[in-house]
Amino acid sequence: MRYILFIFLVGILPLNAQTENIPGLNKKTIHIVSVQKIFSKNYEGYKFKYSEFIDSSDDFIIPAGFSYSGYSLKEGTLKKRGFKSSSRFVLGAGVDGYIKLHEGIYAGIGLNVPFGYEKTRNLQDNTQSKFLIGFESNQGLRFIPWKELGLVFGVSFNQHFINSDVLSKEFGYELELGINF
Numbered sequence: 001m002r003y004i005l006f007i008f009l010v011g012i013l014p015l016n017a018q019t020e021n022i023p024g025l026n027k028k029t030i031h032i033v034s035v036q037k038i039f040s041k042n043y044e045g046y047k048f049k050y051s052e053f054i055d056s057s058d059d060f061i062i063p064a065g066f067s068y069s070g071y072s073l074k075e076g077t078l079k080k081r082g083f084k085s086s087s088r089f090v091l092g093a094g095v096d097g098y099i100k101l102h103e104g105i106y107a108g109i110g111l112n113v114p115f116g117y118e119k120t121r122n123l124q125d126n127t128q129s130k131f132l133i134g135f136e137s138n139q140g141l142r143f144i145p146w147k148e149l150g151l152v153f154g155v156s157f158n159q160h161f162i163n164s165d166v167l168s169k170e171f172g173y174e175l176e177l178g179i180n181f
Contacts, residue, residue, distance in 0.1 A: 034178025134162030
């Protein structure tokens, strides 16, 4: 695996070097690795996310992103719905759209297709597993104070719809902390 990654990077790096002197292509590519804490009325969770985009003041910025999320429902919600426990692990792929409001401040919207796995235990101690797929959207602000290398801060509101047996829709917010490079 290390060798495949090395070959991939060696193949990509010369492409970046060749495009440095072409007019109009000197825009900065920003890579962000972040962790987001997810809050809502019925669950809490976390999301690890990677996103990449080319910074621009002129255009609507559309970065690609990949994420891994884990959620746990609050005990009161579980009991109301007839469950003792529920755990969810979700992968997601999607796009975010950003508009640069000011240097280092971006307003954004995003669409994501989460898919994953849910394991539940009902009040009679029967366990069940289920494949999950759904739709997520979010709106928020992202602060990237240093372009070259530094911290990233964000806050967003999300809407989550998924084919779960326990909780199929939820609205909440996310706090983000990450690094850009």
